[in-house]
Amino acid sequence: MSTVQEVRRVAVLGAGSWGTAFAKVMADAGREVVVWARRPAIAASINDERANPDYLPGIVLPRLLSASTNAASVLEGADAVVLAVPSQTLRSNLQVWRELLPAGRTLISLAKGVELHTLKRMSEVIVDVAGVPADRVAVVSGPNLAREIAAEEPTATVIACADHDRAVALQNACTTGYFRSYTNTDVIGCELGGAGKNVIALAVGIAAGMGLGDNSRASVITRGLAEISRLGAALGADPLTFAGLAGLGDLVATCSSPLSRNRSFGERLGRGESLAQAEAANHGQIAEGVKSCVSICELGARHGVELPIADAVRRVCHEGLSAAAMAKELISRTPKPE
Structure with a gap:
């Protein structure tokens, strides 16, 4: 029997095009999603106008998706945390958020890169900074052009995690009529491909x-x-x-x-x-x-x-x-x- 908790509430840290598009996917899958935005204007636009015109103009965002500039309130009660910041800024951002991360929850990387100087993959950076076991970290990779996904054009992706049950829980949390995900335990391969x-x-x-x-x-x-x-x-x-x-x-x-x-x-x-x-x-x-x-x-x-x-x-x-x-x-x- 799996001990991995069902994903019902999701925190997405980063309100760029891919972070917003993935947040929309999870909200369309019936999850309550709260996005952290660095700029107050973006958070206000998401909440008041159901839009993020700076990154996804013309896309209407679902009601289950809200935003805030307060990382602590975004992370409170989250069953999963999506890290949607650029790869070379992941470490510095995560150092700020580290103490706010909910204990035992799955951390998901959307970033695709290898960190300069350390040569660490993004999941390794998360393990290093957050001090969590590697099997608590998942990565999303595949043909993920944010604009097409936000427009609900059919696509498929991979959710990779060393803990298969966590990958399945995330798969269930982001399956919609236009977004199909497959699970994989090869985190190294998925990250290097991305x-x-x-x-x-x-x-x-x-x-x-x-x-x-x-x-x-x-x-x-x-x-x-x-x-x-x-x-x-x-x-x-x-x-x-x-x-x-x-x-x-x-x-x-x-x-x-x-x-x-x-x-x-x-x-x-x-x-x-x-x-x-x-x-x-x-x-x-x-x-x-x-x-x-x-x-x-x-x-x-x-x-x-x-x-x-x-x-x-x-x-x-x-x-x-x-x-x-x-x-x-x-x-x-x-x-x-x-």
């Missing part, structure tokens, strides 16, 4: 920005998946995870969609814009893969895994390598068996 695809999407965007066609982009996606899988295998992930939603599914969506910030950011780099110009055009926001490419390459070096596409993206973003030089370098690598 982090790695951002970097590969930058490479695909660079190729598209250079005017290269479908063959080039498909080659980058496929070889990118091989890189992510090699790194995952070295860290103990199940290779089959990368053939699923958290691997191939997430990779295809992020590399193909104009809604993907990493793909769009890469296109600007491919057209010859500098990192600063691309950031300015992206409303001052850096795409997740721009930071993750550094930590992922360091992680690969630590485990002796070759990551040629990720390393090329890193040098375009941080060492001034041109898009043309990147393409020539990758296509001129020593031939080898697939």
